[in-house]
Amino acid sequence: MANQPLTLPPPRSYTRTDFAALRAFVQRVPSATIARLYFDPETAPHAASKRRRARALSARDAR
Incomplete structure (x- = not known):
């Protein structure tokens, strides 16, 4: 080797x-509360909508 x-x-x-x-x-x-309080939808696209948040969280959990 x-x-x-x-x-x-x-x-x-x-x-x-x-x-x-x-x-x-x-x-x-x-x-939804976390996204609203901590993330700006313009700079964090995953926080822009409920659907995107769910997709981002499920992708993160799959890692």
Whole structure:
């Protein structure tokens, strides 16, 4: 076997808002409320509508 270097994915970076939203999610705050309070629909497309939120959350849970 050849000695091959291990390639790692780039590290993820999370913002203060992401952690606040995660804290709200753990406290069972409804996703619509989290999206309204913590995310701007223009900069976070997954927070724009209920359908997009559901799709983003299901994609995240599938990882």
